[in-house]
Amino acid sequence: xxxxxxxxxxxxxxxxxxxxxxxxxxxxxxxxxxxxxxxxxxxxxxxxxxxxxxxxxxxxxxxxxxxxxxxxxxxxxxxxxxxxxxxxxxxxxxxxxxxxxxxxxxxxxxxxxxxxxxxxxxxxxxxxxxxxxxxxxxxxxxxxxxxxxxxxxxxxxxxxxxxxxxxxxxxxxxxxxxxxxxxxxxxxxxxxxxxxxxxxxxxxxxxxxxxxxxxxxxxxxxxxxxxxxxxxxxxxxxxxxxxxxxxxxxxxxxxxxxxxxxxxxxxxxxxxxxxxxxx
Amino acid sequence: xxxxxxxxxxxxxxxxxxxxxxxxxxxxxxxxxxxxxxxxxxxxxxxxxxxxxxxxxxxxxxxxxxxxxxxxxxxxxxxxxxxxxxxxxxxxxxxxxxxxxxxxxxxxxxxxxxxxxxxxxxxxxxxxxxxxxxxxxxxxxxxxxxxxxxxxxxxxxxxxxxxxxxxxxxxxxxxxxxxxxxxxxxxxxxxxxxxxxxxxxxxxxxxxxxxxxxxxxxxxxxxxxxxxxxxxxxxxxxxxxxxxxxxxxxxxxxxxxxxxxxxxxxxxxxxxxxxxxxxxxxxxxxxxxxxxxxxxxxxxxxxxxxxxxxxxxxxxxxxxxxxxxxxxxxxxxxxxxxxxxxxxxx
Ligand SMILES: Nc1ncnc2c1ncn2[C@@H]1O[C@H](COP(=O)(O)OP(=O)(O)O)[C@@H](O)[C@H]1O
Ligand SMILES: [Mg+2]
Numbered sequence: 001x002x003x004x005x006x007x008x009x010x011x012x013x014x015x016x017x018x019x020x021x022x023x024x025x026x027x028x029x030x031x032x033x034x035x036x037x038x039x040x041x042x043x044x045x046x047x048x049x050x051x052x053x054x055x056x057x058x059x060x061x062x063x064x065x066x067x068x069x070x071x072x073x074x075x076x077x078x079x080x081x082x083x084x085x086x087x088x089x090x091x092x093x094x095x096x097x098x099x100x101x102x103x104x105x106x107x108x109x110x111x112x113x114x115x116x117x118x119x120x121x122x123x124x125x126x127x128x129x130x131x132x133x134x135x136x137x138x139x140x141x142x143x144x145x146x147x148x149x150x151x152x153x154x155x156x157x158x159x160x161x162x163x164x165x166x167x168x169x170x171x172x173x174x175x176x177x178x179x180x181x182x183x184x185x186x187x188x189x190x191x192x193x194x195x196x197x198x199x200x201x202x203x204x205x206x207x208x209x210x211x212x213x214x215x216x217x218x219x220x221x222x223x224x225x226x227x228x229x230x231x232x233x234x235x236x237x238x239x240x241x242x243x244x245x246x247x248x249x250x251x252x253x254x255x256x257x258x259x260x261x262x263x264x265x266x267x268x269x270x271x272x273x274x275x276x277x278x279x
Numbered sequence: 280x281x282x283x284x285x286x287x288x289x290x291x292x293x294x295x296x297x298x299x300x301x302x303x304x305x306x307x308x309x310x311x312x313x314x315x316x317x318x319x320x321x322x323x324x325x326x327x328x329x330x331x332x333x334x335x336x337x338x339x340x341x342x343x344x345x346x347x348x349x350x351x352x353x354x355x356x357x358x359x360x361x362x363x364x365x366x367x368x369x370x371x372x373x374x375x376x377x378x379x380x381x382x383x384x385x386x387x388x389x390x391x392x393x394x395x396x397x398x399x400x401x402x403x404x405x406x407x408x409x410x411x412x413x414x415x416x417x418x419x420x421x422x423x424x425x426x427x428x429x430x431x432x433x434x435x436x437x438x439x440x441x442x443x444x445x446x447x448x449x450x451x452x453x454x455x456x457x458x459x460x461x462x463x464x465x466x467x468x469x470x471x472x473x474x475x476x477x478x479x480x481x482x483x484x485x486x487x488x489x490x491x492x493x494x495x496x497x498x499x500x501x502x503x504x505x506x507x508x509x510x511x512x513x514x515x516x517x518x519x520x521x522x523x524x525x526x527x528x529x530x531x532x533x534x535x536x537x538x539x540x541x542x543x544x545x546x547x548x549x550x551x552x553x554x555x556x557x558x559x560x561x562x563x564x565x566x567x568x569x570x571x572x573x574x575x576x577x578x579x580x581x582x583x584x585x586x587x588x589x590x591x592x593x594x595x596x597x598x599x600x601x602x603x604x605x606x607x608x609x610x611x612x613x614x615x616x617x618x619x620x621x622x623x624x625x
Contacts, residue, residue, distance in 0.1 A: 187355055188394035192408040192459065193383035202410070206398045 022149045029150045037156050040098055047094045056081045059267070066271060073270060080263035089238060089260045096227055096237030096264060099155060103162035103223040108216055111167040115174020115212070116200065125175065132168045140165050140226055144233050158235030162226040169218035177211025178204050217272040224265055238264070280367050282463060282495045283329040283352060288361030290347050290519075293318035295359055309518040321347040323519040324361070331462075332493040338506040339516030345499045348516070349467050352497060353386040354378055365463075383412055387456035391468040393448045395440040401451050402427065402436035408459035419458075426458035427451075429488065446477035453485075457492075464496045471500065482509050486576065490598075503542060507531065507551040515539055528556040532613055548614050549580035557613050558595045558603035567594040567601050575602055582610060 022029070047055070059081060060074040067073045084093050118125045143164050147157035181204060189203040205212070231239030238260045245254030291299055295318065302312045309320045322344045329335045337345050350356040351363065354370065362371045365385055373381055387408060395404050402423050403410075409419035427433045430450040440448050449469060456464055470478045486509055489496065500506050506513050507527040515522040515530065515538075523535045531548055534540040555575035561567055571585040575597040585593050586607050595603040 182392075182394075184390050184392055184394040185396065187350075188388065188390060188396075190355055191353055191382060191386060191388040191465075192411045193379040193381075194411050195379060198411055202407075203396065206396070209398070 018146050018149050021146075025150075033151045033156045036102075036159065037154065040102060040155050040159075043102075044094055044098050047098065048091060052081075052085050052090055056085070063267075063270065077267050077270070080267065084260045084263060087256050087260065089241065089257060092236070092238045092241055092257070093260060093264065095155075095235075096224070096239065096261070099158055099162070099227040099230070099235060099237060100220060100224050100264075100268065103159045103166060103227065104216075104220040106159065106163050107167035107219045107223060108170055110163065111170030111215070111219065112174050112212065114167075115171045115215075116178065118171065118175035119178035119204075128171070128175075132172060135164060136168045140229050141232070143226075144230065147230075148233050153234035155235050157233050158227060158230030161230055161233075162223045165226045166219045166222035169222065170212070170215040173211045173215030173218075174208065177208030177215075180211065181207045213272070217269065220268055220272055221265065224261070224268060228261055280331075281328045281364075282331045282366055283327070283497070284362075284364035285325050285327040285348075285351070286362040286364065288322060288325045288351055288358045288363060289320065290322040290344075290351060290356060291318050291320050291359045309520075320519050322351065322358075325519075325521050327514060327521065327524065329495060329497065331495055333511040334489060334496045334498060334509055336498045336500060336506040336510030336513045337516060338500050338503065338510075338513055339522075341501055343516040344519040345501070345516055346467055347519075349465050349497055349499050352463075353382055353388065353465060383408075383461075385461055386463050386465055387459040387461045389449070389452045389456050389464070389466040389469040391471055393440070393445075393452045393472075395448055395451055395455075397440055399439075400436065401432065401438050401440065401443070404440060404451055405436075405454045405458050407455055422460070423454070423458045426454040429457055430454045430484070444477075446473050446481065449473060449481065457488075462494055464494045466496065466498045468499050468501065470505065471502070478505070485509060503546060504551060507546075508553075515542065526556065528552060528613065532616065549583075550578055552579045552613065553577060554579060554582060554593075554595055554605055555597075555603070557609050558605040559609070561594070561601055561604045565604065567604065570594040570604075572596050573605065579610060579614070586610070 050058075056078055060078045063077050064071075064074045081093075084090060114128070118128050140161070143161035144157070147161040151157035151160055185203065185207065186199075189199045194202065227235060227237060228239035228242065231237060231243045238257050241257035242254055242261070245251075245257060289303065291303075294316075296316065299312060299316050299318045299320075302315060303320065303323070307315075309323065312318060312320050325348060327335075337348055339345050347356055351358050352365075354363070354373070358371060362369055364370070365381070370381055396407065399407070402420060405426055406419040406423035409422060414422075424433060424436065427436055430453050432447060432450050432454060435443060435447065440451060443451065449472075452469070456466075470481050473481060482505060485496075498506075498509060507530075510527055512524060512526055513530050514524045517538050523530060523539045525533070525535075530539065531543050531546065531552060534543055553575065554573050554577045557579065558575065570592050571590060571594070573582055573585060573593045573595055575595045582593060582605060591607045593605045594601055595605055
């Protein structure tokens with residue numbers, strides 16, 4: 001009996017929809033693809049231009065500044081980076097790092113304002129919640145398909161897919177952080193006659209900061225995991241090594257590249273977490 | 280001209296339906312309206328007039344509508360009906376921008392759990408109200424420092440609030456309000472979260488500051504002792520209604536209804552009433568020098584010692600100046616009348 005109901009043509013609709021968006025909005029996608037692609041190539045060229053030794057020292061110095069009082073972290077970070085260089089994965093590292101940083105930045109630039117809007121309107125929050133759930137539970141691979149449709153293959157579609165996959169935690173935790181502020185502090189702000197902008201900048205965002213930073217940390221970690229997957233659509237980096245090892249069933253190189261990703265993940269995590277805890 | 284006039288102000292939380300309106304009209308109680316409609320009448324037809332430079336205490340049990348009432352005054356909560364006059368101007372209907380300006384110019388508020396910003400230093404917290412008004416940094420920090428000095432915290436300006444004790448945090452809350460230099464100070468259970476000793480200390484300090492500042496203070500408390508010790512006048516609230524307004528002496532010695540009576544019946548009047556509450560003005564021909572002297576802020580029981588040896592009158596002084604005379608008969612009357620032990624009941 002159930003077989004008598006014709007199949008809902010959802011997949012056809014989706015295909016048509018994406019095709020329509022692709023052609024209708026190519027005037028947006030194409031310049032994004034060009035400019036962002038060029039920008040990222042510049043960044044990568046620039047970073048590769050720095051001698052690896054100097055690069056490692058700079059990262060170690062930065063980590064020493066950020067993570068006050070801890071001597072061990074910079075040393076471990078240095079050792080990790082040296083290992084990646086030693087394994088001949090330096091250029092892959094730079095590619096991945098650039099992709100993560102760009103995806104992370106875009107996610108934050110989009111995510112924080114969306115989170116703020118959500119905290120201000122219950123209707124908008126109700127609307128966004130299921131969308132965010134969908135964005136996060138959809139298998140990450142699925143985002144690669146429209147990404148390719150919009151931007152072809154390469155770095156930019158990788159960034160696009162990462163932003164979609166990685167921005168929900170920032171949006172959510174910005175919203176939550178602002179909503180969790182105690183009523184009395186908001187009243188205190190109002191009672192002194194703050195404008196909505198003053199309240200946001202001087203009271204809400206600073207008070208929600210730990211929560212927002214936790215969101216950003218998660219976003220960047222998700223961006224990293226997506227950037228690795230995006231190697232399937234031609235985003236260069238450590239993921240490419242993993243993918244080609246997988247295709248050739250080479251355990252050794254796959255493991256080494258995987259280790260490189262782990263090291264990068266730890267380094268990024270350290271950085272985003274300490275900037276969270278130091279007030 | 281009164282500084283604050285609350286005219287027939289009602290605040291209903293929950294739907295304000297025709298039904299609620301009718302029940303209010305029929306003067307049904309808060310509980311009846313709640314059980315019939317589900318809406319909470321937090322403040323019901325309140326009428327109050329608060330004069331310049333007085334300490335006006337609103338006192339009542341938890342849930343009686345005190346916090347709602349004080350928030351109606353600076354419009355943190357909008358009234359459901361009624362009018363609010365501040366310095367003679369009707370402010371019941373202001374645009375958002377006017378409302379901001381109105382709050383900046385007129386009010387500073389002190390909160391029960393201090394409501395300090397944890398990420399700001401004590402000094403920056405104190406300067407917050409001025410920062411909001413876009414006062415240049417140097418100027419506002421100078422004013423904030425002065426305010427911190429007033430509350431005895433100038434040594435702590437670079438600390439974060441959570442490094443201070445509760446009492447000190449509330450001093451910062453007070454300093455933040457004082458730095459703002461508005462003439463109305465709203466204090467919602469400002470001392471309720473403090474230990475009894477610290478609390479007493481803060482009350483005394485507020486009284487002393489007020490003698491210099493002469494601000495109009497609306498002070499909320501659920502504690503009768505506190506109300507009596509700092510209030511020039513007291514309004515007692517019950518279920519959103521104002522049960523009685525009067526001086527501490529009037530409230531204690533002349534409760535107007537059973538609710539107020541029950542409230543004040545067990546208190547020791549000699550330990551809540553002050554000399555100033557029962558004194559009469561001295562007239563100029565009187566020779567006051569011969570009498571023993573007592574301070575106007577002293578509690579009444581302090582006068583017992585001086586009334587020994589048949590002395591009938593004491594000279595009341597405030598800061599070295601003669602402000603009145605307190606008579607033995609008056610003290611006796613205030614302490615005894617309406618406070619007699621009923622034979623039958625014992
Ligand atoms: N935001 C609100 N929504 C619904 N009911 C409220 C709200 N605020 C206060 N009330 C109700 O209004 C009444 C008065 O509350 P409140 O003014 O806080 O009393 P108090 O400060 O004297 O303890 C209480 O019955 C309380 O439950
Ligand atoms: Mg209250």
